[in-house]
Amino acid sequence: MSAAADPSHFHKDNPFPARITENRLLNRTGSNKETRHFVVSLAGSGLHYEAGDSLGVYPTNRPSEVEEIITLLGARGDEPVLPARATDPMPLRAALTQGLDLDLPTRKMVEVVAGKVADPAHRQRLSALLQPEAAAELEQFLHQRSFVDFLAEFPTARFAPQEFVGLLRRLMPRLYSIASSPKVHPDAVHLTVVAVRYRTNDRDRVGVCSTFLSDRVELNEDPVPVFVHHSHFRPPEDGRRDCIMVGPGTGIAPFRAFVQDRVAAGATGRNWVFYGDQQRATDFLYEDEWLAYAAKGQVARLDLAWSRDQEHKVYVQDRMREHAAELWAWLQGGAHFYVCGDAKRMAKDVDLALHEIVAQQGGMDTAAAAAYIKQLKKEKRYQRDVY
Numbered sequence: 154m155s156a157a158a159d160p161s162h163f164h165k166d167n168p169f170p171a172r173i174t175e176n177r178l179l180n181r182t183g184s185n186k187e188t189r190h191f192v193v194s195l196a197g198s199g200l201h202y203e204a205g206d207s208l209g210v211y212p213t214n215r216p217s218e219v220e221e222i223i224t225l226l227g228a229r230g231d232e233p234v235l236p237a238r239a240t241d242p243m244p245l246r247a248a249l250t251q252g253l254d255l256d257l258p259t260r261k262m263v264e265v266v267a268g269k270v271a272d273p274a275h276r277q278r279l280s281a282l283l284q285p286e287a288a289a290e291l292e293q294f295l296h297q298r299s300f301v302d303f304l305a306e307f308p309t310a311r312f313a314p315q316e317f318v319g320l321l322r323r324l325m326p327r328l329y330s331i332a333s334s335p336k337v338h339p340d341a342v343h344l345t346v347v348a349v350r351y352r353t354n355d356r357d358r359v360g361v362c363s364t365f366l367s368d369r370v371e372l373n374e375d376p377v378p379v380f381v382h383h384s385h386f387r388p389p390e391d392g393r394r395d396c397i398m399v400g401p402g403t404g405i406a407p408f409r410a411f412v413q414d415r416v417a418a419g420a421t422g423r424n425w426v427f428y429g430d431q432q433r434a435t436d437f438l439y440e441d442e443w444l445a446y447a448a449k450g451q452v453a454r455l456d457l458a459w460s461r462d463q464e465h466k467v468y469v470q471d472r473m474r475e476h477a478a479e480l481w482a483w484l485q486g487g488a489h490f491y492v493c494g495d496a497k498r499m500a501k502d503v504d505l506a507l508h509e510i511v512a513q514q515g516g517m518d519t520a521a522a523a524a525y526i527k528q529l530k531k532e533k534r535y536q537r538d539v540y
């Protein structure tokens with residue numbers, strides 16, 4: 154077996170330099186969102202994945218931000234620096250591009266800059282933020298800034314390149330739910346990624362990895378360091394089991410993999426997909442595929458929630474409540490229940506809806522419904538992949 158074909162050869166600490174062979178916008182004109190479908194070739198890597206796994210991606214930073222930092226530091230870019238945990242020095246430009254997180258400054262940065270600024274008004278402003286009673290204000294101040302903001306806003310705080318680099322943490326890989334089944338695509342993984350773009354403190358900002366994939370990687374050319382992150386999130390082992398999947402937005406990604414996988418395996422259990430996003434006309438990701446599965450009965454139920462197509466928000470958990478009796482019947486028949494997507498609000502609200510449905514349909518009090526759901530989790534029939 155060649156080194157490249159050895160399944161254990163590539164992992165988180167030795168990522169595979171993959172090529173991206175497809176980058177396609179999934180939203181239609183008029184959408185507020187930019188969700189992209191990527192195909193990442195694993196050919197020659199020996200890497201294997203299963204439906205439910207994620208792909209780890211090591212991004213690089215935006216060149217424009219790197220150049221702005223070099224300029225604001227008054228540096229050239231070729232100064233040798235030793236980043237956190239590196240063993241050998243490297244040029245400043247390479248360190249800022251590849252290995253360091255230019256975002257998420259902490260209180261430490263405010264303290265360091267407060268100690269350096271020559272402008273008394275700036276020193277006073279930063280010192281005020283460091284007072285115990287200003288904790289909320291400090292949090293807000295940091296949330297709206299990345300490291301470059303400090304250099305731009307407080308130019309009298311001067312940093313030597315190494316000193317600045319010493320304040321930055323390592324850039325961490327990002328995980329993406331794999332949206333394909335190895336039974337259909339053994340040598341490639343598909344991803345469904347929202348390009349993160351927003352504006353704070355009068356600056357356009359981007360998510361590092363989502364825009365690395367969307368904007369900066371040249372198709373079939375640039376190597377993208379990746380690894381497979383094996384997960385416990387899996388379709389039912391027993392293909393006869395029914396499968397309920399709740400995945401609004403990019404939460405749909407692993408369920409595209411699950412359904413591909415179950416169809417390819419000839420699983421006889423039914424599939425029920427709850428999906429939604431902002432607008433049906435522009436945001437129905439993989440619409441053709443879902444409608445084809447539904448037409449063939451490979452997806453037995455497809456319940457859609459378009460949050461912004463009417464005055465009041467309609468979410469996936471509203472659709473669950475509308476079909477509470479049937480959902481309960483599926484659960485009582487041994488169905489597995491899965492949730493993927495936003496952790497902050499959606500997954501909590503879906504969990505609440507599930508508790509209410511179990512209590513109402515099963516004629517249980519709150520404690521009994523909670524115990525029923527705890528048992529589902531114990532049997533691995535209630536699994537979540539949320540972020």
Ligand SMILES: Cc1cc2nc3c(=O)[nH]c(=O)nc-3n(C[C@H](O)[C@H](O)[C@H](O)COP(=O)(O)OP(=O)(O)OC[C@H]3O[C@@H](n4cnc5c(N)ncnc54)[C@H](O)[C@@H]3O)c2cc1C
Pocket residue numbers: 207256327328329330331345346347348349350351352353359360361362363364403404406538539540
């Ligand atoms: C298991 C798992 C699976 C995942 N699967 C997917 C998937 O299938 N598809 C997908 O798209 N993502 C997925 N993610 C999320 C993904 O890993 C990244 O977190 C996401 O792409 C953002 O990374 P980034 O590097 O582009 O952004 P970053 O550079 O990390 O920036 C994101 C940060 O920007 C800030 N931010 C974002 N929007 C705003 C705003 N409006 N105002 C102020 N600040 C803001 C927030 O602090 C946020 O944390 C998954 C995560 C996990 C853990």
Ligand SMILES: NC(=O)c1ccc[n+]([C@@H]2O[C@H](COP(=O)([O-])OP(=O)(O)OC[C@H]3O[C@@H](n4cnc5c(N)ncnc54)[C@H](OP(=O)(O)O)[C@@H]3O)[C@@H](O)[C@H]2O)c1
Pocket residue numbers: 188347401402403404429430431458459460461466468469470494495496498499500502503540
């Ligand atoms: N910065 C944030 O506050 C925030 C929030 C969510 C997601 N994200 C991030 O944005 C990226 C992409 O998100 P995404 O495309 O996966 O989808 P998303 O932004 O989570 O939205 C998908 C759908 O879920 C709806 N939704 C919003 N709140 C909900 C709730 N409480 N319960 C059920 N559904 C709800 C949205 O409706 P409406 O948008 O019309 O309300 C939309 O129709 C992810 O990386 C995610 O982590 C960020």
